[in-house]
Amino acid sequence: MPTTTVIGRDAELDAIRDLLDRAVSGPVGLVVEGEAGIGKSVLLEAAVEQAAGRGFRVLGSRAAEAEASWSLLAVGDLLDDVPEQAIDPLPEPQRNALDVVMRRAEPDGRSVEQATVGAALRGVLTRLASEGPLLLVLDDVHWVDEASAAVLGYVLRRLGDDPVAVVTTRRLPEPARLDLPGVLPEDAVVRLRLGPVSMGALRSILESRLPTRLTRSTLSRVHDASQGNPLFALEIVRVLEEVGVPPFGEPLPVPGDVQELIRRRVADLPERTRVLLLRAALAFGPTSPVPPSALGERSLDCLVDAERAGVVRLDGQVLRFAHPFHAAAVLATAHPDLIQEVRRQLAAEAVGPEERARHLGRAVDVPDLDVARTIEVGAEAALTRGAPLDGALLLERACRLTPAEAPRLAVRRGLRAAEYYEHVGEHASAEAMLDHLIARELTGDEAAEALRLRAEVCMADDDLAGAEDALAEALALNPAAHRCALSLMAITAQRRDFERAQRLSRDLLERLDPSTDGPLVAEVLAYSAMTDFRAGDGLDWARIERALELEDRDAVPVGSDPPCVIAAYFAFYAHRYDEARQRLIEIRDDVALRGFEDGYIQHWLGRLETACGNLGAAIAHIDEGIAITALTGNSALRDQLVADRAFVDVLHGDLDTAQERLQHEGPVGGLAANTEIRVALAAGLSGGDPEMAWEACRARVEEAERDGLTEPHQDDWVPDAIELMIARGLGDRAGAIIEAWEERGRALGYPWALALGARCRAVLHAAEGDDATAIAAAEEALEHHRSSGQPFHRARTLLVLGASLRRVRRRADARRALEEALAEFERMGCRRWTERAREELARIGGRSASTGGLSRSERRVVELAAGGASNKEIAATLSVSVHTIESHLSHAFVKLGVTRRGQLAGRLADEAQQID
Secondary structure (H helix, E strand, C coil), rough: CCCCCCCCCCCHHHHHHHHHHHHHCCEEEEEEECCCCHHHHHHHHHHHHHHHHCCCEEEEECHHHCCCCCCCCCHHHHCCCCHHHCCCCHHHHHHHHHHHHHHCCCCCCCCHHHHHHHHHHHHHHHHHHHCCEEEEEEEEEHHCCHHHHHHHHHCCCCCCCEEEEEEEEEEEECCCCCCCHHHCCCEEEEEEECCCCCCCHHHHHHCCCCCCCCCCCHHHHHHHCCCCCCCHHHHHEEEEHHCCCCCCCCCCCHHHHHHHHHHHHHHHCHHHHHHHHHHHHHHCCCCEEHHHHCCCCHHHHHHHCCCCCCCCCEEEEEEECCCHHHHHHHHHHHHHHHHHHHHHHHHHHCCCHHHHHHHHHHHHHHHHHHHHHHHHHHHHHHHHHCCCCHHHHHHHHHHHHHCCCCHHHHHHHHHHHHHHHHHCCCCHHHHHHHHHHHCCCCCHHHHHHHHHHHHHHHHHHCCCHHHHHHHHHHHHHHHHHHHHHHHHHHHHHHHCCHHHHHHHHHHHHCCCCCCCCCCHHHHHHHHHHHHHHHHHCCCCHHHHHHHHCCCCCCCCCCCCHHHHHHHHHHHHHHCCHHHHHHHHHHHHHHHHHHCCCCHHHHHHHHHHHHCCCCHHHHHHHHHHHHHHHHHHHHHHHHHHHHHHHHHHHHHHCHHHHHHHHHHHHCCCHHHHHHHHHHHHHHHHHHHCCCHHHHHHHHHHHHHHEEEEHHHHHHHHHHHHHHHHHCCCCCHHHHHHHHHHHHHHHHCCCCCHHHHHHHHHHHHHHHCCCHHHHHHHHHHHHHHCCCCCCCCCCHHHHHHHHHHHHHHHHCCCHHHHHHHHHHHHHHHHCEEEHHHEEHHHHHCCCCCCCCCCCHHHHHHHHHHHHHCCCHHHHHHHCCCCCHHHHHHHHHHEEEEEECHHHHHHHHHHHHHHHHHC
């Protein structure tokens, strides 16, 4: 049976789980209420699946309006799936009554008594409940026939302690013919009123049902128009698929089956009422409450007809449209001239500049310098309050209403509109705005800026070649277009043309003056430091610090990563993970306050938590990043995040899930190519397909052999490729790459790279049968791991060490290494690596080294203390508090029968000798 996907209803799903938990102790009920299309039936299907999965027998009935007069139809539906052996033991009159209810027999001339049916149904349910818990589902109880409602009420009151759960759904505002709180104990019934789903949940629902992918702004409009009702939203998007998305400011189309009815209702209203409704719709939108005083004197008297027609609701002194569809119908039935007149009135009455600009922009069609200036002022107000899309819309309108005699003013407004469109992911709007501008006669500066913005759109779509072409053309038009040069520097570095990128950065720094171009100099300094890092020159923190001093943190980052972000990257690459996390979270929160959502930050937070072994936190960040890219339309970043998620799947041991994710959500490539290689290699080393892993990395391995290695962070797939090569019998080639890798690690001072290089040497020596040398290499790797902060890689090194120790019969040492590796793999949830560690432990045989009842954590602390480490040093090594170390030692002293630290080494030696 396919699994029902319920989106945006976590609390409701929890209520269902709780209901099923409580049902084993006696009858319980759940009432799910909401308007048509809000998701009641989907939730009911999820309840059925949950119950079936937990061993409940499920009996169900779905009522319909056309069948509400059919007596006992709902009872008959419930009995459809009841086995004969539950009915056969009933007294004959009851069996006969159920045969009639189930349409298996005709009445014998007498009417079927509801009491007989009730007694029979009670007997059946009691018998079934004695065999296991039951779930009764009653969909649309507002249409349940009255006879069934009476019988069910009778039965439910008499269930005693039977393990029965009952779930009903009701469409509001229809009255329920069977109300559970009236037939079950009050404390046994939970009532859920389904409200609108969130915009994020609505996005997921639409994507699961329709092929269309909406931009964030269009999704927001659909969410507002449907008031968060999934069914209405689906209908709206289906219409949009046919007719296209209306321009911003125009109402979305109402689905045809609802539209005609609402239009007729509105058209039949008096003219003054329609004008008042139009004013309300234009001034307040379809969902906001409207104070009648805003519509003029005696407006309430004119709105009585609208309330009677169901178009509006009057709640005290507040007017509300009954549904956004009604407001859309008011706009659709009004004459365009009347709409413009009302908008002009609202603009004249508006208090704030943004509201005035919004109405004026829709009321005026002819270019007018004063009107355009007023709209631009409103755009600035929108940008100030953190609404970049609203600001872009108003800037575009100001551009198009700027008269021909002010061309430079029009272009400036249009370029800013395109820039903000690009920032919020409205790439089609940005392209359209740029096409409009490029068709004009532009100055060199203007043309260069338009091309730079076009390059930004190309980069978001992972079209680096297109972006590079646009920027090259821009610089040919205007060599002094410094931002274009900065963007070109970023692209050439991404394409690994480091020499050209470094030349561009040097040229820029020579031309810029820090005293006047400080923020731009900061970006160039930061990105040149990143470029040099990628080229293999290491981490230049001095340059980053200088960039941070010059940075303007209040400016919207344009053209490349701002210095604060690159500083976070550097902290990550330096394995200063706490600092990197703090910087990234501060940037994320700061960007959010300015109205932007940054999936790149989620990508980096995901990478950071993956490196720290916090895979649950990593998944949360990555999934949030994927959700953001669905709103912003950044396909390049989406590919990267999908690959990130697949990599975590592999670490968890879910190889099939990772493969399905890449196939379903791909194609993955471009900037995500490195991560895709990491996924294939990690899968190949975790019990997956080694041939597939080798094919994924073979070309890059050959490239590394031919051209050498530059920056180990960019080639972080290499150590896994080396281990795969060793497993394939390519030890000679692997040894040469190990030497190159370790040379780069030493040159750059990277302990983590030296740790992985030493581990690769250990694997190679072990494969050659030289376990003694392998042990030395693995122990060397562990020394480097002390400062690298990568628990997954450290655990893998312990696994390699433990295996070699076992082969040379150092069983106690092997057990300690393997138990520590096992504990770490278990903590991170790395299932397949956990299994490998257990297999190695099983090969040792004998009893556990944890005599004296020491836990793994206590044993690790005791070993370090016995080696002479202080409590503070042990805490730093194990990344825990000093208090935790003191607690572990206190318990260990009692278990081992010692009273001072100096006795620990001898006690451990005695245990090891006993085991050997």
